[in-house]
Amino acid sequence: xxRKADNPPATKQSKVAKLSNFRRIAVPPHRLTPLKENWMKIxxxxxxxLKLQVKFNIKTKNVEIRAPLSDDESAxxxxxxxxxxxxxxxxxxxxxxxxxxxxxxxxxxxxxxxDVKQLKGDHHSRAVGRLAGKGGRTKxxxxxxxxxxxxxxxxxxxxxxxxxxxQIAMRAICNLILGSPPSKVYGQLRNVATKVASRI
Numbered sequence: 001x002x003r004k005a006d007n008p009p010a011t012k013q014s015k016v017a018k019l020s021n022f023r024r025i026a027v028p029p030h031r032l033t034p035l036k037e038n039w040m041k042i043x044x045x046x047x048x049x050l051k052l053q054v055k056f057n058i059k060t061k062n063v064e065i066r067a068p069l070s071d072d073e074s075a076x077x078x079x080x081x082x083x084x085x086x087x088x089x090x091x092x093x094x095x096x097x098x099x100x101x102x103x104x105x106x107x108x109x110x111x112x113x114x115d116v117k118q119l120k121g122d123h124h125s126r127a128v129g130r131l132a133g134k135g136g137r138t139k140x141x142x143x144x145x146x147x148x149x150x151x152x153x154x155x156x157x158x159x160x161x162x163x164x165x166x167q168i169a170m171r172a173i174c175n176l177i178l179g180s181p182p183s184k185v186y187g188q189l190r191n192v193a194t195k196v197a198s199r200i
Contacts, residue, residue, distance in 0.1 A: 020075065021067045023082040024060075031089050032061065041094045042085065045101055050077040063089075083108065090158040091151035099160070109159045109166045116177045128152060130176045138182050142172050145189045168192050 027035055035042070035056070046054045046065065052074070053066040065081045067074035080101050087097035087108055100106050113119060119127050131152055132139050139150055146169040148161030157173060159166045171192075172185050 021070050021078070023065045023078055025063045025065075025082060025085045025089060027056075027061050027063060027089055029061075031091070035063075035088070038088070038094050042088060045098060046081045046084070049101065050081050052077055052081050054081070087158075087160060091153050092149055092158070092160055096149045096160060105162055106160065107163060107166060109170065111157055111170070113155045113157070113177055116174045119177075124155065127177050128154075130179075130182065131157070131173060133182060138176070141182075141186060142169055142189065145186075145193050146172070 039056070042063075043054060046052050051068075053068060055064050056062075057064050063085050065078060065085070067078045083100045084097050087100055088094060090108065090110065100108075113124065113127055117127075130138065133141070139152065142148070143150055146161065146165045148159050148165045148169045150160075150169065150173075151158040159169050159173075161169065168189065172189050175185050175188070176182065
């Protein structure tokens, strides 16, 4: 006669609890080298500041973050850590991505050029060129006026900032994709930024 196992099978609730204490962020091939080079800068704030466990799974190419406790603070820290790693994987510098850990009310918005307008071949390349500007000048100007950080990764655009700042930056980027000259976009940006500043 077979003895019943001492350990009861895992219930749905315990599985859900385990999942809620865990985050997995996939790392694309082109971000593996930067991840290795900056690992200590990523590892330290997650472990020391947020009090979480983190490791890089070499087989699955995922960063795995685990909260040792299942309380509200750990859940909040787990989300911050996941956002921080996700921002770095998107292409943001570690220092910029760290703002997601240190400050509240920061977000990342991701969209593609084709979401604004279907462009192919040279038209697509020219749109990317307009967004970056000569020597990255256009991108830096939008970042400085809107107090955001922007990453242009081929056809994807990632914006890091407050909700309101992201909306202003997105409007400027969409206008550039649709063909507006940078000088006109700068003028509109400055007007909006001045109105927002005066409200605050």
